[in-house]
Amino acid sequence: MVNLAAACLRGFRLAKVDQVGTTRHDSSCRSNEKEESTPAHHKNGMETFNRIAPDVSLGRSVKIFGFANLYGCTAGDESRIGCFVEVQKNAIVGARCKISSHSFICEGITIEDDVFVGHHVCFINDLFPRACRPDGTLQTDVDWKVIPIVVKRRATIGSGAVILGGVTIGAGATVGAGAVVTKSVASRTVVAGNPARLLRTLGEGEAP
Numbered sequence: 318m319v320n321l322a323a324a325c326l327r328g329f330r331l332a333k334v335d336q337v338g339t340t341r342h343d344s345s346c347r348s349n350e351k352e353e354s355t356p357a358h359h360k361n362g363m364e365t366f367n368r369i370a371p372d373v374s375l376g377r378s379v380k381i382f383g384f385a386n387l388y389g390c391t392a393g394d395e396s397r398i399g400c401f402v403e404v405q406k407n408a409i410v411g412a413r414c415k416i417s418s419h420s421f422i423c424e425g426i427t428i429e430d431d432v433f434v435g436h437h438v439c440f441i442n443d444l445f446p447r448a449c450r451p452d453g454t455l456q457t458d459v460d461w462k463v464i465p466i467v468v469k470r471r472a473t474i475g476s477g478a479v480i481l482g483g484v485t486i487g488a489g490a491t492v493g494a495g496a497v498v499t500k501s502v503a504s505r506t507v508v509a510g511n512p513a514r515l516l517r518t519l520g521e522g523e524a525p
Contacts, residue, residue, distance in 0.1 A: 376412060393430065425463035432468050435476035435494065440466055442482045489519065
């Protein structure tokens with residue numbers, strides 16, 4: 318009988334993390350060393366694993382906490398990626414970013430340096446998703462086009478926000494918790510709501 322879980326994980330590395338969340342493997346994600354037989358544990362005793370594909374590029378001192386799923390992506394120096402985060406292929410996370418737990422960073426997303434992403438933030442790269450073609454057969458990658466999103470340097474995205482494809486979040490902008498961003502956000506502005514609307518512009522020296 319085929320072990321489906323093992324088959325799905327073939328070609329991936331289950332990277333154990335220590336108590337502060339640093340991966341035990343080298344920054345290139347291409348270590349050939351065998352994993353330790355004893356799983357790493359957090360202080361609460363629960364095993365912590367990350368699923369990191371061999372084609373992931375990690376910068377210096379990146380910290381990835383338990384049960385993250387990364388493939389075909391890039392994360393810059395000193396960034397922190399929380400528990401249960403998924404970062405898909407062709408996504409870029411810059412240096413010194415904080416990606417909080419349960420966030421979803423899909424293909425085509427570019428997050429520049431020093432960005433804060435709250436918990437359970439969802440990026441959407443397809444404005445008109447369909448499961449099947451008109452003839453009833455399942456769609457594949459050739460049936461849709463990635464709609465990119467750019468998050469500029471030092472922007473903040475609050476927990477539970479949804480960011481639709483095609484928008485740019487400007488440098489130093491703040492997106493309120495639970496906002497649904499359907500249009501680009503200007504630099505150093507604060508938006509919130511569904512759909513997200515301008516609340517104000519940050520003053521000089523405010524939230525530098």
